[in-house]
Amino acid sequence: MSLKKVTVILKLEKLDCNEVNKLTQKRALTMVQFQPKTQTQTKVSSLPDGNYRYVTASTPITDAELAQTESLIFLFRKKGNNIIGQLSQANSSNSICISGQVNGNTITGAAVELSEPFDEAILRNCGEDFVVWDVAGSLRVRRGRKEGKKVVYKSVIFDLNGYNRINAGTQFPPVSCPF
Structure with a gap:
């Protein structure tokens, strides 16, 4: 993590909700996004029920x-359209x-951010x-609230376009999120 990122995180912890929203919107506009080489593959909504792992x-x-790597990893279970x-x-x-719920390669729903043991999750919005x-730039969040060491976002949009499917690996996806 660069010094600049650490500085931003420390400042975000001390701001109120409106200030956090202003900073994160500016940050999102200047963020450098990367586009990994992707394969043509089946839409997530068309996959049979099961456990899957997608990476950037x-x-x-x-x-x-x-x-x-610094790849993002999405380990999930699918049952019907539920993810x-x-x-x-x-x-x-x-x-x-x-x-x-998934539609094509887009998941809409809610999320809970969990932090490292000695850190606190940061309210981004x-x-x-x-x-x-x-x-x-694949996960967008809103309507967040901080609850102790976690942050709950009542509304998220997660776009898996640009992710690549790999073997499910040895770990299991969560059964539920700790809302």
Whole structure:
């Protein structure tokens, strides 16, 4: 994590909701997004029920190679159009649990951001306008509220276009999100 990012995070923890929204909207406009090489694949909504793992890294990729990247990883279970999953970065223990319905490659629903053991999750948005949550620009959040060491977002849109499907791996996706 760069010094600039750390400074922004420290400042966000001390701001009220309106100030957080102003800063995160500005940050979303200046964010550098990356477009990994993607494969043409089946839409998430067309997949049979089961457990899946999608990544922003180029594929094919091994678990060992994936662990050395800054790729985002979405590990989820699908039942009908219902999705419950965890979005995390390969080299971080911060994550966000997403629960919602899928249409094509887009999931709409709610999410809970969980922080590392000695950190607190940062409220990125408590207003009505969506702001970008992740470095890839694929998860947009709004209507957040801080509850202890977690942040609950009542409304999220997660776009899996640009993600690549890989094997489900050895970990299981969450059964539910801790709202």
